Amino acid sequence: MSRPPRGLTATSLLLLVTMLASFTPTPLYPAYRQEWGLGDAEISWVFAGYPLGVMVVLVALGGMSDRIGRVPTLRLGAGLLIAAMAVLASAPSLEALVAGRLLQGAATGLVTGAGAAALMDLHPRGTGAGxxxxxxxxxxxxxxxxxxxxxxTARLPGPLVTPYVLTIVLLLVPFTALVALGSSRPERTTPARLLAPIRVPRSILVPVGIAAASVATTNATFAMLGSYGPDVVARAASSSSPGVAGAFVSSILVLVAVVQVLARGPRVVLMAVGAATTAAGWGAVTLAAALREPAVLVAAVPLLGVGAGLGLHASAGHVGAVSPPERRAEIYSAYLLSAFVALAASAFGLGAVVEAQGITAAAATATGVCAGLTVLVALGLLPRRSR
Structure with a gap:
């Protein structure tokens, strides 16, 4: 059996742990509320600091790995992410917590853009498999x-510290592996400025735009789960346990992961189906919260998981298929930028709705947003399907 290309496993693991870290604070928000007296609007700032950090880096440095190489960019991103976890673990105040999330977002922007391009470059079965x-x-x-x-949070001492420490330990594994790679394998780079804004060629604006609308439904879901997953559980299932809230969120996200393995079919169709299914899932959450009916909330889990999973899988594959090899990190970063704009807008917008009208109204708003995006995806696909 042939060995995988050098860096493939380390890059894959770094991407996995980077996303694990992005949701590490989610079950901790009730504890922050209780200990620091935070309101819903302040929790929205904590959550939104993460995508804001991602967006700033993607705009200026999204194509950096196309210019200086994948491995150096991944090392920098991993190092910054470890530093961000240390800041969050030691945060004494809301301001420090927001600062840690901003730094975490910046690190995530570097890792995801470079990591996605690296896997497209390295995977032995080609771009689609990468x-x-x-x-x-x-x-x-x-x-x-x-x-x-x-x-x-539920079982270990130091609930506002231990999850971050565990994440640092996990991050050290791929970080050490990337450092060990050294510079023995020269990477193809292009001479250019380190800071350069990302641009999408006009020839692929339409397919990238369709993918952006599709992944926005996925990230509206992630925003609701990340900021208000525990509140949804408390409203619809009358439980405020961090373990129960974590299980609810993870059940949906496990399905998102499973879909990445099982999804088959034309990407353009999968994007439309995913958006519609996600809208239906939030409709079920709205009903569950309004009726305080746990059974309906449970029924929403497969809809949200499958819908969000299809949106992520099909939109990312669509972008990878149309991206020029020499600009993979730049184009993928533009796609990620659109995704995190949707994440930040959802966090702020839904936070305002929760503050003014409650979690049921926020779930109904998420339903309407996803339904509107479904229409955009379908309208964008109609001319292409008719050719």
């Missing part, structure tokens, strides 16, 4: 993160 590996690692990390943090 993109599938990317979405599998991202989704698996998202699925493990809330469950691990929820169990650490």
């Amino acid at each position: 993109t599938s590996r990317t979405t599998l690692m991202l989704a698996t990390g998202l699925a493990i993160g809330p469950l691990l943090a929820g169990q650490a």
Whole structure:
């Protein structure tokens, strides 16, 4: 059996742990509320600091690995992510918590753009397989993160510190492997400025735009789960346990990961189906919260998991298929930028709705947003399907 290309395993693991880290604070928000007296609007700032950090880096440095190489960029991102976890673990105040999330977002922007491009470059079965590996690692990390943090919060001492320390330990594994790679294998780079804004060629604006609308439904779901997953559980299932909330969020995200392995079919069709299914899932959550009916909430889990999973899988694959090899990190970063804009907008917008009208109204808003995006995806696909 042939050995995988050098760096493939380390890059895959780094992507997985990076996404695991993104949801590490999720089950901790009730504890922050209780200890620091935070309100819903302040929790929204904590959550939104993460995508804001990602977006700033993607705009200026999204194509950096196309210019200086994949491995150096991944090392930098992993190092910054370890530093961000240390800041969050020692945060004494809301301001420090937001700063840690901003730094975490910046590190995530470096890792995801460079990591996705590296897997497309390195995977022995080509670009499509590399993109599938990317979405599998991202989704698996998202699925493990809330469950691990929820169990650490419920069972281990130091609930506002231990989950971050565990994440640092996990990050040290791929970081050490990337450092050990050294520079023995020269990477093809292009002479250019370190800071350069990302651009999408006009010839692929339409397919990238369709993918952006599709992944926005996935990230609206992630925003709701990340900021208000425990509140949804408390409203619909009358339980405020961090373990129960973590299990609810992780159940959905496990399905997102499973879909990355099982999804088959034309990507354009999968994007439309995923968006519609996600809208239906949030409709079920709205009903469950309004009726305080746990059974309906449970029924929403497969809809949200499958819908969000299809949106992630198909949109990322679509972008990978149309991206020029020499600009893979740049184009994928543009796609990620659109995804995190949706994440930040959802966090702020839904936070305002929760503050003003409650979690049921926020779930109904998520339903409407996903339904509107479904229409956009379908309208964008109609001309292409008719050719």
